[in-house]
Amino acid sequence: MSTFNRQSFDLTGKVALITGGASGLGQNYAIALSLYGADIFVVSRQQTGWETTRQKVEANGHQIAFLQQDITEEGCAPRIIQQVIDRFGHLDILVNNAGMQRRDDVLAFKDADWQRVIDVNLNALYYLSHAAAQVMVPQGHGKIINIGSMQSYRAGKYIFPYTASKHAVLGLTKAYADALAPYHIQVNGLAPGYIKTDMTVALQQDPVRGPEIKAHIPSGDWGVPDELMGPMVFLASAASDYVTGVMLPVDGGYLLR
Known part of the structure; x- marks a missing residue:
């Protein structure tokens, strides 16, 4: 007899x-998860958006706490996890959303830019996942959701560390899914397509790339942030308990072409 019901989400x-x-999109994830009942702990390098996010999460009837922290700081991951435990008593869902990009010509690309992007997009994600696993394994459940990209699948001839890091996030998602599945912990990812956000306005308005991207999307247009919220809730909930090691593209079919 099926145990699926409305409470599965x-x-x-x-x-x-x-x-x-x-x-950015991280705020949408916080709103979506709180709408379905979760309390939220946000860690960010700056306090940008804190008050707006607080209001939106509390409007959904749930608690939110914030920590200002550079997640690339050596040794910080266990401390971050401990602060979540101290504040809420447990940790059920980790969303590795923070990311950055540096763009330059192939011959001019700077070593410092490579290192910074890899540190944020890959190393910090790994250390936080490792620290979260220390508490999720003993409790016998958990969800780790890594944010990938179209560059988890495609090349990017001006964004080398970003492409490398997002390919690596896909691989790490699979490896951690395999390792943690016996402990009833699911590790999956979301790969947003081309989404209309403040950060992509310049690309949307680019007279060449803007129309090219739009024409490449079978659904006919860029996505909006709300369209990532349902997939996030699915991957965070019991509805996805038999789904692990998957990077789910939310791209309007962009990768089909």
Whole structure:
């Protein structure tokens, strides 16, 4: 007899840690998870968006806490996880959302830019996942959701560390899914397509690339942030308990072409 019901998506009593969860798409993830019942812990390097995010999460009837922290600081991952435990008592969902990009010509690319992007997009994600696993394994459940990209699958001839890091996030998602599955912990990812956000306005308005990208999307247009919220809730909830090691593209079919 099936145990699937409306409560399969319910996150009541769950605690979600979201890196970069107060701005951009991260804020949408915080709102979505709180709408379905989760309390939220946001860690971000700056306080941008904190008050707006607080208001939106509390309007959903749930608690939110913030920590200002550069997640690339050596040794910080266990401390971040401990602060979540100290504040809420447990950790059920980790959303590795924080990311950055550096762009340059192949011959001019700077070593410092390579290192910074890899540190944020890959190393910090790994260390936080490792620290979260230390508490999720003993409790016998958990969800780790890594944010990938179209560059988890495609090349990027001006964004070398970003492409490398997002390919690596896909691989690490699979490796951690395999390792943690015996402990009833699911590790999956979301790969947003071309989404209309403040950060992509310049690309949307680019007279060459803007129309090229739009024409490449079978659905006919760029996505909007709300379209990532349902997939996030699915991957964070019991509805996805038999799904692990998957990077789910939310791209309007962009990767089909």
